[in-house]
Structure formats: structure tokens, C-alpha cells
Amino acid sequence: xxILFFVESGVxxxxxxxxxxxxxxxxxxxxxxILSTKEQEPGLIEKINSLLIPNYILPGLAEHQSFKKNxxxxxxxxxxxxxxxxxxxxxxxLALIIYVKYVxxxxxxxxMLYTIHAYRHNERFKAYLTRLILTFVxxxxxxxxxxxxxxxxxxxxxxxxxxxxxxLGIDESFFEEFYHPLSLDKLRxxxxxxxxxxxxxxxxxxxxxxxxxxxxxxxxxxxxxGGGGLxxxxxxxxxxxxxxQQVLFPGYCSKKEILSYYKKSNTAVVASNNETFGQCIAxxxxxxxxxxxxxxxxxxxxxxxxxxxxxFKTQKDLTSILLELxxxxxxxxxxxxxxxxxxxxxxxxxxxxxxxxxINQMMCNEK
Numbered sequence: 241x242x243i244l245f246f247v248e249s250g251v252x253x254x255x256x257x258x259x260x261x262x263x264x265x266x267x268x269x270x271x272x273x274i275l276s277t278k279e280q281e282p283g284l285i286e287k288i289n290s291l292l293i294p295n296y297i298l299p300g301l302a303e304h305q306s307f308k309k310n311x312x313x314x315x316x317x318x319x320x321x322x323x324x325x326x327x328x329x330x331x332x333x334l335a336l337i338i339y340v341k342y343v344x345x346x347x348x349x350x351x352m353l354y355t356i357h358a359y360r361h362n363e364r365f366k367a368y369l370t371r372l373i374l375t376f377v378x379x380x381x382x383x384x385x386x387x388x389x390x391x392x393x394x395x396x397x398x399x400x401x402x403x404x405x406x407x408l409g410i411d412e413s414f415f416e417e418f419y420h421p422l423s424l425d426k427l428r429x430x431x432x433x434x435x436x437x438x439x440x441x442x443x444x445x446x447x448x449x450x451x452x453x454x455x456x457x458x459x460x461x462x463x464x465x466g467g468g469g470l471x472x473x474x475x476x477x478x479x480x481x482x483x484x485q486q487v488l489f490p491g492y493c494s495k496k497e498i499l500s501y502y503k504k505s506n507t508a509v510v511a512s513n514n515e516t517f518g519q520c521i522a523x524x525x526x527x528x529x530x531x532x533x534x535x536x537x538x539x540x541x542x543x544x545x546x547x548x549x550x551x552f553k554t555q556k557d558l559t560s561i562l563l564e565l566x567x568x569x570x571x572x573x574x575x576x577x578x579x580x581x582x583x584x585x586x587x588x589x590x591x592x593x594x595x596x597x598x599i600n601q602m603m604c605n606e607k
Contacts (some may be wrong), residue, residue: 241324242325244272245257245272246273247295248275248329248333249280249551250357251280252278252302258288260295262288268590274524275298278302293352294321301333310336311340318346322348324603327355328382335593351599355388356387374396375398380607388405388406390541406595407541408586410522410588411495421510421573422576429448429461430464430501430509432466432498433510433520434466438514439511448460452558455566498523504556506530507532508520509574510536512536516568518537522542525542530571530579539551549579564591
């Protein structure tokens, strides 16, 4: 079984998808990658080449250019490499493969696998319309759909008959250390995210400032890594609420830097309106942190009845949770230890085994 795997995520070759590709190649050698010339971070193409993973670069893929030229090249690759399964990550890639299959009439029969990564969801009407169109296209053209969590599958319930739930994996560097009990001397909160509409850093800042006002806690900290258009506005809000000395804004951080900030924290707080998966939930889970989150993304698959963390909807809810944790810090340790013990569900090696089962079942259903 030969697999063609797209690594381009819409804005360049994705570090996450490169990790998935490498994990797949370790367990199933008959795989080759489709790349763009653009990288989300330097060295991804070099990393793939160093492992001798067969790959093809399609100029213009990330920029949505050279459609027909790329389609012709894909047709040649599919036929020359005798491809059986194509794993698609974006709607542009989906359009290309549909064009290859039904317009260019490739002689090779293959199955199409599509992972839902993102869709417009901050505006309700656009989210509904996008889901409707995407559901129709996936129903007509795709053999199997992968959703990264149960909540995402519910948003595409009409596709449930052809949907498998497989989470994204977390970088292996997050699994390197043994469990260390969390520091409970104070609240050490972290929320790595882009500063944009829907991420709601302002809600966390206001709740933290309210907690600080009630308790007069001048030691606890809130770390908000990330960049984006609302960053300065959030810094100004901290000054306005007089908590800027306890809120850190490290800016854009590398994976290594994010890991170091997690290790200084004991509780992750996630305030997103929506997440198709939620790395900001899975990463601290793997590291054994306590989690406070809105009910988005993978959260409902790993946090139950205050086991592993807490859910909140409003600023008042979050403030109440922070007050409770300041009085009962052992809850932080209990949840962190529980999460650490369950972290293997986000190892790429384990996810890849399930991934190959999904593909093998899809191929067997054809016979």
C-alpha cells in the first residue's frame, strides 16, 4: 500500500505534519510526501531529506498558484509511484486531487483521506455555511475523514459514517522527562496562543486581576506567549488593571521556548471560543499540568468531572476556580499527576498505529 501524504497546511509546510509524516515513515516505509516551497519554520524540508523520505515539491502550493501545472505533476506522481491512498490536509489540495481524478482521468485508482484542520468558526453564519459546503464535498469525493476530537466530529455529524477520530500528536521533546511534582507555592498560569479575536486573552487577564484584587496575591504569575494584532491591546489592559507586573508577554516563542515556559507553570488556562483540536490543551496535558479550559477541541475527550482540570464559561467562573485553587493547591497536583499518567494517547507512535488501522480498514472495505 503506497501512501501520498501532503505536508502543506495552507500556510506552508507544517512542523506538526512533518512529525506525523516521520512517525508514519518509521512504521510504513511506502510513503512519499508532497511539500510546498514555503516552511512554517526553517529546516523542515532538510529534516525530511535527512531521513531519506521520498518527497516532491510543488511550487505555488502554499500560495494557491499554478493549479493546472501542479495537478499535472500530481497525476504523474500518482501513476509513477502507484499510489493507493492520498492524505489531504487542505481544501486547495482537495480541489487538486479531485481535478486529477475526475478531469485529468488518472489511470490509477486510489482512496482519498481528508483531515479537517480548520474552518471559519468565529462568525456563526460563516461557520455554518463552511461546514455545509465542506460536508457536501467530503460526502461526494472523499473515502475517509479524520477528525481530531469528538467535539469536531459532532460539528460534522452528517459525515459520522465515514469519520475516524484520531488526535494530533505532540512533539517527542514533550515526553523526554519523568514526572516532577508541580510547584504549588503560587498560581503559575500559562496560555500560549495568537493574540486575535476568539482567543480571549482579555477574559483571562480580567479574571486574574479580579482574583488578585480579592486575595491581594502579589506573587502568582500569568504567562501569555504569542504574537498577533491584539498583543498591544492586552498589554495596555494589564496596565489599566494594574496587574502588569505579574503578567508576562514573551512574544512569539519557538517550541523549545514554549516548553521552558510550561515547565515554569502549574496550570494551563485556555479561553478559546473554538478549537479544531487544541494544542494549547494537549501540550500541558502531556507535561502533567492542571488545565482550566472552555469546553473546546480535545478538552471533552480528556477532562471529565473536574478530573484533569476544570471547565469555565465566564470571567466569574474563572475567577472562582482561581480562588478555589489558591485555597486547595493539592487539586493542581492531583490533576497534573493524573494527566501525566494518561499522556501516551498523544504520542505519534501510538497514533500512527491507529492511523494505519484506519487506512487498512478503508482499503479492505473496497474488496
